Each structure stands twice: as structure tokens, then as C-alpha cells.
Amino acid sequence: MLTIAILAGGKSERIGEYKALLPLAGKPLIEHLLRRISGIGDELLICTNQPAQLAYLGIRTVPDLLPSSGSIIGLHSALSAAKNMHVLVLGCDMPFVNTQLLTYLADLAPKADVIVPFFKGEYEPLHAVYSRNCIEAIEVSLRLKQNRISGLYEKVSVHTVGETEISSFDPSGISFFNINTREDLSFAEEIIDKIDE
Numbered sequence: 001m002l003t004i005a006i007l008a009g010g011k012s013e014r015i016g017e018y019k020a021l022l023p024l025a026g027k028p029l030i031e032h033l034l035r036r037i038s039g040i041g042d043e044l045l046i047c048t049n050q051p052a053q054l055a056y057l058g059i060r061t062v063p064d065l066l067p068s069s070g071s072i073i074g075l076h077s078a079l080s081a082a083k084n085m086h087v088l089v090l091g092c093d094m095p096f097v098n099t100q101l102l103t104y105l106a107d108l109a110p111k112a113d114v115i116v117p118f119f120k121g122e123y124e125p126l127h128a129v130y131s132r133n134c135i136e137a138i139e140v141s142l143r144l145k146q147n148r149i150s151g152l153y154e155k156v157s158v159h160t161v162g163e164t165e166i167s168s169f170d171p172s173g174i175s176f177f178n179i180n181t182r183e184d185l186s187f188a189e190e191i192i193d194k195i196d197e
Contacts, residue, residue: 001085002041002106005062005078006033007071007126008048008092014181018053020046020092022185025192029179030054032095032192040102043083046092047074070147071126076138079130086110091126093179095188096195101169105129105161112159113137114152117166117176124176125149131156 008020008030015022020030030046034057037044044059051061062081064073071091078087086109088102101117108115109129116128126149137155141147166173174195179185 002109002129003043003045003078003082003084003087004037004041005045005047005074005082005087005089006030006092007074007078007089008046008050008054009071009074015179015185018050019179020048021053022093022179024095024179024185024188029095030057030092033090033092033097034059036095036097036099037090037102040099040106041084041088045078045081047077047081072138072141072147072149072152075130075149076135076142079132079135079138082132085132086129087132088129089126091178094127094175094177095179095192096174096177097127098170098175101166101175104165104169108159108161113156114158116153116158116160118160118162119166119173119176120163123150123153123160126178127176 021028046054046059046061048061049063062077065077065080075089078089088106105115113131113133117124134156137152141152
């Protein structure tokens with residue numbers, strides 16, 4: 001049993017528009033992600049403070065439950081709203097996620113409170129599986145004004161998925177490509193037809 005939560009915050013400061021609805025190859029960015037996660041999990045949530053803009057998708061939306069900013073708030077909201085113990089959390093701006101890798105991460109969920117890829121020296125916190133056991137630790141982090149999701153990892157049990165494991169599903173690491181700038185969007189347009197479905 002797995003919940004998938006897409007974090008679709010708000011207006012991107014660097015792009016200046018609502019990222020979830022940025023057009024990529026003629027479709028909103030979030031729709032590329034939704035197509036790739038189809039069939040995974042038994043509950044789907046979108047964490048957003050702009051539910052009206054995503055109402056057309058017909059997917060349950062969840063607002064931020066605490067007054068703060070950043071993706072850690074979206075994570076808290078997702079875990080609080082999920083009906084399942086384990087939640088696969090994805091940023092809405094990741095159009096090239098790999099279904100097999102996501103399924104692999106989900107299968108590891110019972111091992112720890114967090115199942116997170118570690119790729120090229122960095123955690124991928126918005127491409128990870130979290131247990132609802134993390135809720136209290138997130139609230140502690142927020143009280144301490146620690147707003148980075150990776151800062152949560154010292155307070156809970158973490159299972160890291162390394163590059164060797166990742167490469168068996170996604171050798172290039174394109175799964176973790178996210179769109180933060182117009183240049184990123186242009187690059188995605190160039191490669192989208194070359195990415196394996």
C-alpha cells in the first residue's frame with residue numbers, strides 16, 4: 001500500500017510561473033509526471049496551495065497545513081493527509097522519472113523511515129519514500145527553523161539508495177532532472193523524444 005504525493009507548490013521565483021502547468025511538448029509539466037507514475041500506488045495526492053488551477057486533473061489536492069514555506073511543508077502536508085504509512089514524494093517538475101526505479105524505492109519502504117536516492121554526491125529528497133513516522137521529526141525541524149528536508153534525515157532512520165543500484169534502472173540519472181529555469185525547460189524539450197517510455 002503506497003501513497004504518491006506530488007509537491008506542486010506555487011510560483012517558481014526563477015521561472016516566474018506556476019511550474020506544474022508549464023508547457024512541455026504541448027502538455028503541462030505535471031501531466032508528464034502523472035503519465036509516468038500511472039499504475040504505481042493506490043492513492044494519489046497533489047500538495048498545492050493553488051487547487052483551482054489543478055482541479056481539471058480530478059485528483060485530490062492537499063493544502064499546506066502549517067504556516068511556513070519550502071518543500072518540507074509540502075512533505076509534512078503529504079504525510080499528514082496520506083491514508084498509507086508510506087508515501088512516495090515527487091516534485092512536480094521532474095518529467096523523466098523512471099517507473100522501475102520508483103517501484104524499486106517503494107519496495108524498500110519497510111526498511112526505514114526514509115528511502116532516498118543518493119546521486120552524484122547529493123540526496124534526492126523529492127524523489128524519495130517517507131514513512132508517516134517522520135511527521136513528528138518534521139515538526140521538530142520546523143520549530144528549530146531547519147527547513148531543509150535533508151536536515152530531517154539525522155532525526156529518523158534512513159536507507160540510502162546509491163548510484164550502483166540507481167544505474168541498473170537509470171544509468172544517466174535523468175530521473176532526477178528537474179526544471180528550475182527556462183534553460184532547463186529548453187533542454188527538456190530537446191530530449192523528451194529520446195527518453196525511453
